[in-house]
Amino acid sequence: MPVTDPDYAQFGGNTSCVLITFSTGRVAILDAGTGIRKLGNDLLRKSHEQYDNISIILSHTHWDHIQGFPYFDLAYDPRRNFKISICGEDRMGKDLKNLFMTQMQKDFFPVPLEKMGANFTFLQPNITTYEHPSGIKIVASKHSHRGDAYGYRIEEGGKTLVYCTDVEHKDGIDPNVVALSRNADLLIHDAQYTPDELRVKKGWGHSSWEQAIEVAEQAGVKKLSLFHHDPEHNDIFLSNLEIECQKHFSNVFLAREGEEIKL
Numbered sequence: 175m176p177v178t179d180p181d182y183a184q185f186g187g188n189t190s191c192v193l194i195t196f197s198t199g200r201v202a203i204l205d206a207g208t209g210i211r212k213l214g215n216d217l218l219r220k221s222h223e224q225y226d227n228i229s230i231i232l233s234h235t236h237w238d239h240i241q242g243f244p245y246f247d248l249a250y251d252p253r254r255n256f257k258i259s260i261c262g263e264d265r266m267g268k269d270l271k272n273l274f275m276t277q278m279q280k281d282f283f284p285v286p287l288e289k290m291g292a293n294f295t296f297l298q299p300n301i302t303t304y305e306h307p308s309g310i311k312i313v314a315s316k317h318s319h320r321g322d323a324y325g326y327r328i329e330e331g332g333k334t335l336v337y338c339t340d341v342e343h344k345d346g347i348d349p350n351v352v353a354l355s356r357n358a359d360l361l362i363h364d365a366q367y368t369p370d371e372l373r374v375k376k377g378w379g380h381s382s383w384e385q386a387i388e389v390a391e392q393a394g395v396k397k398l399s400l401f402h403h404d405p406e407h408n409d410i411f412l413s414n415l416e417i418e419c420q421k422h423f424s425n426v427f428l429a430r431e432g433e434e435i436k437l
């Protein structure tokens with residue numbers, strides 16, 4: 175749930191959306207939460223030809239990961255031949271394109287998907303390893319969340335980013351998540367709950383900060399970004415939480431809106 179209250183300004187109140195800029199200038203977007211609105215405006219303003227081909231890679235299609243998409247202005251510009259490939263899993267008997275069309279049908283939104291200007295391709299993350307000729311390697315791995323979700327390991331030029339949100343570790347830490355995160359330069363991991371909150375939120379599909387640190391330690395991760403903040407956790411709460419987490423893992427910080435990290 176996006177939050178706009180003034181005491182959420184430091185960490186930001188938008189839902190999941192992360193931009194990756196590769197060394198070639200090519201970009202990919204992880205999840206299309208409400209953060210994609212401002213991102214689309216930024217990319218349009220910079221108007222780089224590398225932005226004519228964009229991949230949006232989805233962890234899954236829960237609201238908070240697709241709800242910004244109808245406000246992604248880049249997809250509306252009919253003067254440019256934008257090609258946008260959207261990678262995510264079909265769900266509940268509906269294919270991915272249908273899920274995107276549904277959230278933009280007239281009951282929910284005034285403009286249908288087919289009236290956006292971009293050319294869309296819809297892909298499934300069922301190829302576990304994808305290697306692009308430019309040297310980008312992406313590994314997809316399914317993890318436990320209500321209706322499942324995907325984590326991604328993205329490698330380029332000897333650097334590794336792992337994006338693993340909306341993950342619920344069942345009995346102990348999921349070894350597949352540790353394997354995906356092995357020796358990553360940066361791990362972005364779900365940490366919606368405190369350990370106390372997690373005890374009463376079993377089955378809600380998320381992790382505690384303690385579990386995220388456990389994954390980072392087991393996997394030998396260099397830097398850990400705690401992600402997917404709970405909408406009830408304001409700036410004061412999160413600032414205190416960050417100090418607490420840094421007592422347990424040296425290179426950990428809480429994700430902040432607009433923050434740039436160079437690997």
Ligand SMILES: [Zn+2]
Nearest residue numbers: 236319340379
């Ligand atoms: Zn979810």
Ligand SMILES: [Zn+2]
Nearest residue numbers: 236238239340
């Ligand atoms: Zn989510």
